[in-house]
Amino acid sequence: MINDDRTIVALDFADRGDAEALVARLGGACGHYKIGLELLTAAGPGLVEELVGRGHEVFLDLKLFEIPHSVAGAVRAAGALGASMVTVHAMGGTGIMSAAVDAAREFPGLRVLALTVVTSMTGSDLADIGIGVTPDEQVLRLARLAAGAGCDGVVASPREAGLLRGVLGPRPLIVTPGVTLPGADAGEHAARSGTAQAAFAAGASHVVVGRGVTRAADPLAALRRVRSGG
Template sequence: MDSGRVFVALDFDSNAEAEAIVDRLGDNARAYKIGLQLLTSAGPDLAARLAVQGKDVFLDLKLFEIPASVAAAVRAAGRVGASMVTVHAMAGPRIMAAAVEAATDFPRLKVIALTVVTSVTDDELARVGVAAKVDDQVVRLATLARAAGCDGVVASPREAAKIRAQLGHEPLIVTPGVRLASDGNADHARTAGPAEAFRAGATHIVLGRSITRAADPAAALASAFRVCFEVPRG
């Protein structure tokens, strides 16, 4: 299994904190996720530096705006050197299609549609007027995203198998909410371990505090890789 299929989430308030983890992981980590926390506090400089160093950079922007604004943000992600960028599937087909079109100038950049964030439960969907259960809503949005041309989707490990059954082997499935055996669930309501996520059909997983808050991040990542490598590719 390619170690680039495991994104380490740099959920920090400063580049200095994030760079300290990057330095400790060294060549052991090939891929990083940078989200709204670090981008808002420190900007895109670290993402650009990681891309220049040959790392895969997943910019988790969760874009949900008018088509022109989403397209502009996707192009900005491409100029930074990102390999993945997220757009909300709930934004609808026209906005997702605008993201896909904007990415065509950047051959390495994959547009990934966020379905339902991993903290959301059936009850919370109902409270915002969505009658469907989470897993049904995830599959519906994933199908919509593929029709709009997205390269893949973000969903929890719990829905990966249903997405794979519905959409086949081609689309990427990126799963946050992945936890090692010693971890709690933190903010995620729908979680699983790395081996379970890959068995269910995930192409990529995201590991955050499991690695970055460990006493020895490199050892924690190596342990996660050992678990992942035990899973045969399907």
């Protein structure tokens, strides 16, 4: 069985009631949840505080991409809520990543993760915005930039986990969304998805699983399948 602390369930809901119902169904089987912009906007920051108050870790996936001052303020707000992780866009450059890292120092339990290339993007998508390299090359370039800025780790697809571990070494976090059950539809992560077992074997520190668990008829059974690789 994979350590539950490393398996993060994404609460990708538009309604607080749906998110709370899923948390209740999983009970003590899940200790780590991801909250993104959709749910944060719909439910407000109180949900983060509620989950933290119950003993859960919260990965606040804000994907911050703003001027450094604004990024620093948002990171402080995430830390004040009790979040364990917060994301900033590596494509924003060293300035915003360094600002996020500096702001997070006020909160010892908060780790700053740099988002490299979102799991839905392909080489042609990168070309559309003027980036003439493969997703692998761009992920590695941004990961090195994030490490230089002092980030605690990176977010990338399961397919890049092995490359990243080889470049970053053993300590930084490598968090991989786009995790699916074997044989399941990858949905919006289809371009660069993978299983939890493959991601961990390649060097991921954490995996993020979404609809494969949250939309399952039996979410608890689905979560157990993610951990067992079946």
